[in-house]
Structure formats: C-alpha cells, structure tokens
Amino acid sequence: MSLKEQQLMNQSSLSEFLLLEFSNVREFQILHFIAFFIFYLVAAAGNLLIIAAVASDHHLHNPMYLFLMNLAIQDVGQISVIIPISMANSLMNDRHISYSGCVAQVLFYILFLSSDFFLLTIMAYDRYVAICNPLQYEMVMNRHACFQMVTAVWISSLCYGILHTGGTFTPRFCSNVINQFFCEIPQLLKLTCSDVYLFEIGVVLLGVFVGVGCFVFIVVTYVHIFTAVLRIPVIQRRRKVFSTCIPHLLVFSIFIFTGGFSYVRATSGSSSSFDLVLSMIYSMVPPLMNPVVYAMRNKDIKNALSKLLSLRYFTRKFFSNLIHQSSVDNLNNCS
Numbered sequence: 001m002s003l004k005e006q007q008l009m010n011q012s013s014l015s016e017f018l019l020l021e022f023s024n025v026r027e028f029q030i031l032h033f034i035a036f037f038i039f040y041l042v043a044a045a046g047n048l049l050i051i052a053a054v055a056s057d058h059h060l061h062n063p064m065y066l067f068l069m070n071l072a073i074q075d076v077g078q079i080s081v082i083i084p085i086s087m088a089n090s091l092m093n094d095r096h097i098s099y100s101g102c103v104a105q106v107l108f109y110i111l112f113l114s115s116d117f118f119l120l121t122i123m124a125y126d127r128y129v130a131i132c133n134p135l136q137y138e139m140v141m142n143r144h145a146c147f148q149m150v151t152a153v154w155i156s157s158l159c160y161g162i163l164h165t166g167g168t169f170t171p172r173f174c175s176n177v178i179n180q181f182f183c184e185i186p187q188l189l190k191l192t193c194s195d196v197y198l199f200e201i202g203v204v205l206l207g208v209f210v211g212v213g214c215f216v217f218i219v220v221t222y223v224h225i226f227t228a229v230l231r232i233p234v235i236q237r238r239r240k241v242f243s244t245c246i247p248h249l250l251v252f253s254i255f256i257f258t259g260g261f262s263y264v265r266a267t268s269g270s271s272s273s274f275d276l277v278l279s280m281i282y283s284m285v286p287p288l289m290n291p292v293v294y295a296m297r298n299k300d301i302k303n304a305l306s307k308l309l310s311l312r313y314f315t316r317k318f319f320s321n322l323i324h325q326s327s328v329d330n331l332n333n334c335s
Contacts, residue, residue, distance in 0.1 A: 017102050017176045017183065018095045019086070020276070026093070033090040039284065040083045046291035047072040053304035060304055063141040064126055068294055068301075070150055071119045075287035078112035081105055082182040082283060102183040107165040109182070109283075113259075114157035114207075116286065120252050121214040122149050123294075127248075128221045131241065132228045160207065167203045180279060215256055222249055247293040251286055258282040 022032045054060045054069040082105065089095055097105070129140050168185050171192040180187040222245060229241045259282035 014099060014173055014176055016096050016098045017178050019089060019097055019178050019183075020181050021095050022090065022181065029090040029093060033087050036083055036087045036090070039288065040079055040087070043079050043284075043288040043291075044076055047075045047287065049305060049308075050291055050301065051076075053301055053308050056308055057304040060300060063143075063146040064123075064130070065300075066146055066150065067119055067123045067126060070153070071116070071123070071290060071294065074112050074115045074119060075290055077108065078116065079284065079287045081108045081112065086181045097183065102178075102188075103165060103169055105183045106168055106185060106188070107161045110161035110164045110185075111157050113283075114160050115153050116255070117211065117214060118153040118157060120248075120255075121218055122153065124218045124221045124248070124252075127245065128225055131225050160203075163203045164207075179275075181276065182279075182283075184279060211256070211260075218249075218252060251289050251293050254289075255282055255286045258285075 021029075023029055050072040051069055054065045054072075085097060085101075085105070089097075126141060129137050133140070164185060168188050171189075173188075173191045174193040175191045178184070178187050178191070225241070225245055229245075232241070258278050261278060
C-alpha cells in the first residue's frame with residue numbers, strides 16, 4: 001500500500017473503501033466511462049426489451065419464457081449493482097465507496113450472481129424435459145411448479161447473499177484499499193487483519209459444493225439432450241436444437257470457468273491486470289450475451305418484440321396526429 005493510500009486510510013478509517021482506479025490519466029478515465037456506459041446501455045436495453053416482450057405478450061406466458069424473463073431481470077440487476085458506481089467514480093475521478101454501500105453491493109451482487117447460476121440450471125432442466133420427455137412436459141413444468149422454482153431461486157439466492165455478506169464483513173479490516181473495480185469478496189478478505197475467517201470459508205465451500213453440483217447436473221442434462229437430438233431423423237430439426245443448446249452451454253461455461261478461476265487466483269497474495277480482466281468477463285459478459293443467446297435468436301421473442309415496437313410506433317404516431325389535429329382546430333377556431 002502506497003503512502004498516499006495509507007494517508008487516505010488514516011483519514012477515512014473504515015467508514016469507506018477505496019476501489020481500484022483504471023488509470024490516473026484523465027483521458028483514460030473518460031474512455032473507461034464511455035466504454036462502460038455503452039456496454040451498460042446495450043446490455044440493459046437488451047434485457048429490458050426481453051422483459052417487456054414477455055410481459056406484454058400472453059402467448060409467451062409459459063415456463064420457458066418465465067425463466068427467461070427472470071434471467072433478464074437478474075442480468076439487469078447484476079450489471080446495475082457494479083457498473084454505474086464504477087462509471088461515476090471514473091467520471092468524477094473518485095475512488096471512494098461507503099462502507100454501507102460496499103456491504104449492499106456485495107449482498108445484491110451475490111444475490112443476482114447466485115440467481116443467475118440457479119436459473120441457468122433450471123432452464124437446462126426445462127429444455128431436457130421439453131426435448132427428452134415432451135409428453136410429460138405439461139405435467140412436470142406446470143404453472144405451479146414453475147412458480148415454486150422461481151420463488152426458490154430468489155429466496156435461496158437471497159439467503160446465500162446474506163451468509164456471504166455476513167461472513168465477509170465480520171472480520172476486522174486492516175486496510176480499505178480494494179484491488180478491484182467493485183467490492184469483490186476475495187479482494188475484501190485480503191484486507192482482513194487475520195487469516196481466520198472460518199465462517200466465510202464455510203460459506204464458500206457450500207457455494208463450491210452447490211456450484212459443482214449444478215454444473216455436473218447441467219452437463220449431464222445436455223449429454224441426454226444431445227443423445228436424444230442425434231436420434232432425430234430430420235436434419236433441420238436436429239440442427240435447430242444444436243444451434244440453441246450449444247450457445248447455452250458455451251455462455252454457462254464462460255461464466256463458471258472465468259468466475260471460478262478468478263476466485264481461485266484471488267486466494268493467492270498477488271494481483272494483476274489479468275485478475276481484473278477475469279472479473280470483467282464473468283461479471284459483465286454473461287448479462288450482455290444472455291439476451292443474444294437465449295432470446296434474440298428465438299422466433300417467438302422476435303415476433304413479440306416486433307409487435308411491441310410496432311405498437312409503440314403506432315401509438316406515438318396516433319398521439320402525434322391527434323395533437324397536430326387539435327392544434328389545427330384551435331388555429332381555425334381562433335381565425
């Protein structure tokens with residue numbers, strides 16, 4: 001820790017933390033703000049369009065699109081927890097985040113990250129039932145069962161977020177300089193005065209156990225799906241299923257391997273720009289890719305978006321014409 005950071009530490013105590021700054025050069029800070037702003041705008045717009053399309057089209061009120069809408073909500077929440085703060089810090093040349101703000105960021109980030117993991121697992125199971133047991137799909141994936149699954153995802157993710165947050169902020173911190181652009185748990189644990197944080201280790205081990213279990217379940221599920229697809233005699237239908245499932249598995253693999261590798265590397269004493277890149281990949285790429293992989297390639301979603309955008313266009317045109325006609329009538333009455 002540099003002398004300047006030690007002085008800031010003494011001045012601010014632990015009422016706040018200092019996040020990693022991407023550059024000391026003002027031009028690069030502005031560039032970072034613009035890059036993050038464009039990414040946030042594209043990712044948020046894509047996910048919000050999915051939410052609006054599913055909510056507005058009653059034909060999409062079925063299990064598959066219910067899960068997809070919840071995944072979009074999770075993606076918007078995940079990027080909204082970390083990116084706006086980083087953007088604001090670069091724009092204002094300020095590295096500070098309050099202690100309570102850091103606690104809230106950890107809680108909500110783990111909440112949305114965990115729900116992403118669980119939702120992708122459920123969506124893999126939904127595809128498995130639809131492809132391998134189509135006759136039982138309506139009975140297995142009924143409305144009541146899907147509502148219970150989604151509720152369980154959010155409740156379990158919230159509980160896990162609370163456990164992680166409690167385990168992270170229970171030890172006493174000897175520094176407030178976080179070597180990351182957001183409050184990442186492994187980087188926070190490096191700042192504790194003691195190497196003994198058994199409760200958080202237990203929470204991490206629980207997360208690893210659940211994560212590995214979900215990953216194995218998803219791999220086995222897709223093995224069954226691919227096996228069933230190979231038996232489909234129609235090549236076009238086979239190609240359609242492969243083009244849908246393989247991108248799903250690819251995005252999930254990027255998410256799990258980059259996130260897992262980033263957390264394993266964080267246990268070492270050294271930090272590098274490579275760790276920063278890994279964190280950016282697992283925290284920012286999936287929310288950007290999920291709308292493309294899961295929705296924008298989907299014909300039903302495309303039709304719903306077309307209807308939604310057409311409805312807004314004609315509504316705007318109708319009110320514009322109405323206002324114009326009213327203005328003309330007022331002018332005629334005045335004359």
